Amino acid sequence: MAQIKLTAADAADMPRIRALYKQAFPSAERMPFWMLRRKVRAGLAELLCIADERGGFLGLAAPLLDGDRVLMAYFAVAPEARGQGAGSLALAALLERYRGRCVFLEIEALEPEAGNYAQRVRRKQFYLRGGLSDCGLSVQVFGVNMEILSSGPPVSFEEYVDFYRKVFGERYAAFLNIRCLEERKQNG
Numbered sequence: 001m002a003q004i005k006l007t008a009a010d011a012a013d014m015p016r017i018r019a020l021y022k023q024a025f026p027s028a029e030r031m032p033f034w035m036l037r038r039k040v041r042a043g044l045a046e047l048l049c050i051a052d053e054r055g056g057f058l059g060l061a062a063p064l065l066d067g068d069r070v071l072m073a074y075f076a077v078a079p080e081a082r083g084q085g086a087g088s089l090a091l092a093a094l095l096e097r098y099r100g101r102c103v104f105l106e107i108e109a110l111e112p113e114a115g116n117y118a119q120r121v122r123r124k125q126f127y128l129r130g131g132l133s134d135c136g137l138s139v140q141v142f143g144v145n146m147e148i149l150s151s152g153p154p155v156s157f158e159e160y161v162d163f164y165r166k167v168f169g170e171r172y173a174a175f176l177n178i179r180c181l182e183e184r185k186q187n188g
Contacts, residue, residue: 003052044167065167
């Protein structure tokens with residue numbers, strides 16, 4: 001796999017995008033798809049189709065945007081493309097697309113009692129290998145414990161909540177019941 005193309009998802013892409021979105025993310029972590037589309041129309045998000053050089057569907061990315069900050073809210077590689085380097089290439093392409101901006105993302109917290117603990121560990125290792133760093137910030141969003149990783153300086157809890165308020169508004173941010181579980185100061 002030599003190249004990855006990131007393009008705005010169009011109507012023809014939607015069935016595959018929507019199916020992967022539902023398959024890849026637990027319902028507790030998915031915002032309603034109509035809300036994601038509304039954020040795209042408002043210029044607060046992108047819904048990207050990840051494809052190979054021939055246009056073959058490899059996955060999706062749905063970053064939320066606020067000035068120089070980008071929350072990679074959803075990033076998934078299609079099951080048939082996993083284990084072939086597509087995810088690493090796509091992550092590199094996404095970080096390049098948003099170069100000069102702070103890209104951050106939420107991953108499920110590494111909780112040893114979780115049924116998918118090994119998957120969570122692999123996911124975190126993937127992002128760390130891809131150039132993201134642990135911010136030292138653990139949060140709970142709508143009852144789901146998450147860790148925050150960043151391509152730039154660590155994101156503080158205040159910055160994290162501020163991002164949600166700016167992209168979704170005060171009411172929705174309050175509805176998500178965002179709580180700080182841990183905020184470790186980073187060296188440097």
